[in-house]
Amino acid sequence: MILLDINIWWAALPTLQKVYWIIAVPSTIVFLIQLILLFVGGDSDTDIDIDDISLEHGAGMDIFSVKSIVSFLMFFGWSGLAAAEGGLNAFGALLISFTAGLIMMLLTAWLFMMLIRLQANGIMKTETAIGSSGEVYLTIPPKKTGSGKVQIVVQGTLRTLDAVTDADRSIKTGETVDIIDTEGGVLIVLPRN
Numbered sequence: 001m002i003l004l005d006i007n008i009w010w011a012a013l014p015t016l017q018k019v020y021w022i023i024a025v026p027s028t029i030v031f032l033i034q035l036i037l038l039f040v041g042g043d044s045d046t047d048i049d050i051d052d053i054s055l056e057h058g059a060g061m062d063i064f065s066v067k068s069i070v071s072f073l074m075f076f077g078w079s080g081l082a083a084a085e086g087g088l089n090a091f092g093a094l095l096i097s098f099t100a101g102l103i104m105m106l107l108t109a110w111l112f113m114m115l116i117r118l119q120a121n122g123i124m125k126t127e128t129a130i131g132s133s134g135e136v137y138l139t140i141p142p143k144k145t146g147s148g149k150v151q152i153v154v155q156g157t158l159r160t161l162d163a164v165t166d167a168d169r170s171i172k173t174g175e176t177v178d179i180i181d182t183e184g185g186v187l188i189v190l191p192r193n
Contacts, residue, residue, distance in 0.1 A: 016093065017084050024077025031070045038115060071108035076101030126161065126182040129154045133178050133192065140164065140171040140189065150177060150187055163187040 010018070080097030088096065134152030137160050141148065148171065150163040163179075164186055165171055177189035 014084070016090055017081060020077045020081035020084060020093075020097070022077075023073050024081055027070050027073035027077060031067075031074050034067055034070065038112070065109065065112070067112050068105045068109040072101040072105035074101075075104035124154055124157075124159065126154065126185050126187065129161075129179045129187060130181060131179065133176055134163075134187075134189070136163075136171050136173050136175045136177055139173055140177075142167055142169050147186060150179075150189060152179065152187070161185075161187050163189045165189050165191070167191055 013021070076097045079100035080093050083093035083096040084090075129152055132152060134150040136148060137151045138149040140146075140150070140163050142165065144164045144166060147162045147164050149160050151158060151160050153159070154161070162185070163177070164183075165177075165188070167190055169191075171177060171189070171191045176192040178192055179187050179189055181188040
């Protein structure tokens with residue numbers, strides 16, 4: 001009975017409204033899936049992302065991404081449907097739907113850019129350790145003849161990293177060292193006097 005009512009309702013719709021329905025419903029489903037994936041971590045902030053192909057990478061705000069195009073289609077469909085059912089002619093409904101879609105496309109690009117900026121970047125940059133001090137965990141041989149290990153807080157996390165020294169003596173476990181440079185991810189340290 002319900003299926004028969006839906007078929008009668010669909011057959012009675014003008015072609016323009018059918019087009020708006022066909023655009024609005026699938027794009028809304030895809031948009032909701034994208035939004036859920038963003039919040040549960042199914043999206044990443046990489047330059048080459050299958051989910052976010054852009055025509056203008058590096059511009060800071062990817063207007064022509066998959067997400068923003070889906071939001072354009074979603075608002076194009078729903079606003080066009082509302083305008084058409086509100087009694088506007090085809091041109092008026094098309095103008096309203098295109099404008100609403102364009103505004104939402106820009107807004108979505110901006111919104112997703114802001115959400116991506118909130119994500120933490122887990123890449124450790126050893127260069128940020130320069131100028132700080134740490135404690136020797138494994139003895140560091142003199143004159144860069146080998147490496148030892150140093151425990152240090154880098155970017156708010158305690159890490160144990162490889163370290164070498166230019167000092168004339170070994171730096172023993174438990175000594176405090178100052179990080180003066182990095183070389184290929186290895187800390188260059190000097191003993192604290």
